[in-house]
Amino acid sequence: MAKLEQAIDNHAANLDEETREAVRLASKAKTEKRVNALWTDFDDPNALRKLASQVRQHALDNLPDYLEQAEAAFQKNGVQVHWAEDGDQANAIVLDIMRRRGASKVVKSKSMVSEETELVPFLEKHGMEAVETDLGEYVVQIDGDHPSHIVTPIIHKNRRQVGRSFEREGLGEYTEDPLELTRMARRHLRQKYLDADVGMTGANFVVAESGRIVLVTNEGNARFSMAATKTHIAMVGIEKIIPREQDVPLFLSLLGRSATGQPLTVYTQFIGGPKSASQEEGPEEMHLIFLDNGRSDILASNCKEILRCIRCGACMNVCPVYRQTSGHAYRSVYPGPVGAVLSPLLNKAGFPDLADLPKASSLCGACQEVCPVDIPIPDLLLRLRNKGKQEHAPKTSINTPGLSFWALAATQPAAWKTGLKLGHAMNVVPHALLDVNPSAKSWRSTRELPPFRGGDFRSWLKAHEKKGGAS
Amino acid sequence: MIQPTAKGKRIKFMMTCLCDAFYADVAQASYEVLEHLGCEIEVPAGQTCCGQPALNSGEWESARKVVRHTVKTFGGEEPVVIPSGSCAAMTRHGAILGFESEPDLDEVEGLARRSWELCEYIVQGLGIDSWPGRFDGKVALHRSCHTRGTKVYESAVTLLSSIEGLELVEVGELEQCCGFGGTFSVSFPYVSKKMGQLKVEHLTEKRPNYVASLDMACMLHFGGMMDRQGVKTPRLHVSQILKKALENR
Ligand code: SF4
Numbered sequence: 001m002a003k004l005e006q007a008i009d010n011h012a013a014n015l016d017e018e019t020r021e022a023v024r025l026a027s028k029a030k031t032e033k034r035v036n037a038l039w040t041d042f043d044d045p046n047a048l049r050k051l052a053s054q055v056r057q058h059a060l061d062n063l064p065d066y067l068e069q070a071e072a073a074f075q076k077n078g079v080q081v082h083w084a085e086d087g088d089q090a091n092a093i094v095l096d097i098m099r100r101r102g103a104s105k106v107v108k109s110k111s112m113v114s115e116e117t118e119l120v121p122f123l124e125k126h127g128m129e130a131v132e133t134d135l136g137e138y139v140v141q142i143d144g145d146h147p148s149h150i151v152t153p154i155i156h157k158n159r160r161q162v163g164r165s166f167e168r169e170g171l172g173e174y175t176e177d178p179l180e181l182t183r184m185a186r187r188h189l190r191q192k193y194l195d196a197d198v199g200m201t202g203a204n205f206v207v208a209e210s211g212r213i214v215l216v217t218n219e220g221n222a223r224f225s226m227a228a229t230k231t232h233i234a235m236v237g238i239e240k241i242i243p244r245e246q247d248v249p250l251f252l253s254l255l256g257r258s259a260t261g262q263p264l265t266v267y268t269q270f271i272g273g274p275k276s277a278s279q280e281e282g283p284e285e286m287h288l289i290f291l292d293n294g295r296s297d298i299l300a301s302n303c304k305e306i307l308r309c310i311r312c313g314a315c316m317n318v319c320p321v322y323r324q325t326s327g328h329a330y331r332s333v334y335p336g337p338v339g340a341v342l343s344p345l346l347n348k349a350g351f352p353d354l355a356d357l358p359k360a361s362s363l364c365g366a367c368q369e370v371c372p373v374d375i376p377i378p379d380l381l382l383r384l385r386n387k388g389k390q391e392h393a394p395k396t397s398i399n400t401p402g403l404s405f406w407a408l409a410a411t412q413p414a415a416w417k418t419g420l421k422l423g424h425a426m427n428v429v430p431h432a433l434l435d436v437n438p439s440a441k442s443w444r445s446t447r448e449l450p451p452f453r454g455g456d457f458r459s460w461l462k463a464h465e466k467k468g469g470a471s
Numbered sequence: 472m473i474q475p476t477a478k479g480k481r482i483k484f485m486m487t488c489l490c491d492a493f494y495a496d497v498a499q500a501s502y503e504v505l506e507h508l509g510c511e512i513e514v515p516a517g518q519t520c521c522g523q524p525a526l527n528s529g530e531w532e533s534a535r536k537v538v539r540h541t542v543k544t545f546g547g548e549e550p551v552v553i554p555s556g557s558c559a560a561m562t563r564h565g566a567i568l569g570f571e572s573e574p575d576l577d578e579v580e581g582l583a584r585r586s587w588e589l590c591e592y593i594v595q596g597l598g599i600d601s602w603p604g605r606f607d608g609k610v611a612l613h614r615s616c617h618t619r620g621t622k623v624y625e626s627a628v629t630l631l632s633s634i635e636g637l638e639l640v641e642v643g644e645l646e647q648c649c650g651f652g653g654t655f656s657v658s659f660p661y662v663s664k665k666m667g668q669l670k671v672e673h674l675t676e677k678r679p680n681y682v683a684s685l686d687m688a689c690m691l692h693f694g695g696m697m698d699r700q701g702v703k704t705p706r707l708h709v710s711q712i713l714k715k716a717l718e719n720r
Pocket residue numbers: 308309310311312313314315316338367370371372373374375
């Protein structure tokens with residue numbers, strides 16, 4: 001096959017068929033479940049999506065005020081609030097809290113923000129033990145791998161691979177029975193919870209009015225990690241704000257259904273501070289770290305709508321490109337359509353490094369159609385392509401025919417018609433165009449082109465009008 | 472997406488650059504369908520392209536030039552009828568995105584409110600919900616992606632399903648893209664090919680007699696793939712089916 005020059009296309013071409021089929025079929029199943037769950041339970045899910053989008057946008061448009069309100073509300077609840085400008089600061093805050101508490105072991109539930117800050121490797125480097133307790137994240141950790149999906153991190157692995165990893169880590173004898181594998185992980189992780197000093201979580205929503213965080217899981221691991229430890233640290237992006245308690249049901253209604261087709265996840269927790277005096281168990285201290293890490297810049301940009309995201313993963317499930325490439329192709333924490341917008345903007349190494357991500361889309365719009373907060377992802381991808389061009393990011397233009405000549409002709413009817421006639425005479429123009437570079441050749445290797453018939457309609461019309469139109 | 476409001480049978484016809492270059496028969500069928508409806512049709516000779524290729528490639532400076540040319544060429548108050556959901560989406564949405572901070576945004580929005588896709592114009596604009604004549608066969612209709620957020624696809628279904636002898640067959644994973652995406656198919660040929668193969672499978676799964684599309688762009692891609700794979704199912708633009716039905720009255 002011809003050489004492919006787009007990294008994501010290359011990645012897709014090198015993906016083994018088994019993984020691709022697994023990712024595609026799982027994504028397809030989740031997409032179908034989502035549709036069933038939403039349209040069975042609501043008359044007009046699209047009205048809900050629009051409403052949710054407005055609430056989220058309102059929160060973002062008034063973010064400084066809501067963050068201030070949230071800080072006060074959390075403090076009133078006895079929560080210590082921290083602010084981190086970037087990932088390094090956030091990680092340092094965690095380390096500092098652990099040292100002050102004389103802690104050395106942390107159990108972590110799933111949080112994309114901590115993937116962003118690379119918290120686990122950071123803590124390990126500083127002599128702490130950090131264990132991922134979400135089953136998928138745990139497998140990712142022991143394999144030294146990266147999540148390939150924001151909700152189902154090991155969508156790219158099968159149970160045989162998991163069985164071999166568990167065997168290697170000494171969790172038990174090799175098996176590929178999912179139930180037995182889950183039991184093995186459970187036995188192993190249970191001890192980790194009991195030994196740990198600190199429970200780390202993210203948050204799905206942060207309610208400004210009440211100073212509570214909302215956490216949803218299917219495994220109950222977030223709950224366990226708080227119950228068994230003396231210190232709870234929650235790290236959240238500053239954009240996670242929901243104004244009022246009464247807004248929460250709307251988002252819970254949409255999140256589970258959009259993510260996995262569940263009316264509600266198995267566990268939903270509302271955490272409003274450390275344990276009270278009357279509670280026997282639970283964290284004595286609760287810390288909330290608000291992380292910016294580029295979000296303020298996005299808020300000020302023409303892509304601010306992406307911050308409405310509630311991380312349901314529906315856009316990647318439905319995305320035909322994600323289904324072919326899987327998540328690692330996106331070379332970042334956030335894959336799929338949301339990642340194609342968010343990742344280049346959050347990227348530590350700068351936008352140009354990931355400027356190819358917004359290109360990896362046919363702009364089909366399936367993502368926006370399923371997004372519970374109606375993010376106009378295709379529009380944002382277009383804005384980023386334009387940004388790439390304006391900033392001369394080379395990755396914006398890989399394998400893309402230049403269009404300035406075409407634009408010149410398209411603004412000058414005479415030139416346009418000459419082009420059509422010339423093309424007609426030779427019947428080679430599009431073929432020649434598609435033979436110039438390797439990947440265009442590869443286009444031709446699987447598709448036929450129709451014969452060029454430039455200007456034929458115009459000629460027909462002339463004759464037709466001469467005849468006096470419809471007979 | 473701006474919804475068109477301009478009404479009436481005095482119209483301007485945008486043939487689209489693909490029909491100008493490759494698919495004269497589709498432009499012709501659309502024109503004859505509109506003639507049958509009693510439309511007074513003007514085809515501005517200066518028309519070129521809607522500007523979508525440049526917009527999608529991020530070359531917004533170029534795109535704006537082409538859009539300005541199109542706005543000028545199609546000036547006036549009449550509905551502009553376009554035999555493509557994608558080009559209609561460009562004039563109604565994409566173009567506006569590129570003009571958000573331009574002084575002449577108003578004029579671009581003006582064209583947006585006058586732009587109709589062909590089937591949408593017939594059903595929503597003229598209020599026609601059944602089509603005369605006869606067309607025998609099972610038809611698999613591709614739902615082109617750029618008709619999302621409009622009534623284009625449902626309008627086409629309304630018209631086609633009213634034709635005597637025509638049976639619309641179910642197409643699996645209707646929301647999935649065929650993989651064309653303009654320059655996407657050149658920049659990402661592998662992924663595009665895989666998407667196209669799935670689309671061909673879904674379109675031909677129920678063994679239709681015809682595969683139909685609202686957009687020649689999609690069909691250029693998946694049709695080219697069908698040809699290479701030797702899938703012989705004939706392909707028609709929706710306007711060609713409407714025209715054939717008229718011939719069998
Ligand atoms: S962008 Fe929308 S669909 Fe995608 S993960 Fe975020 S909320 Fe879900």
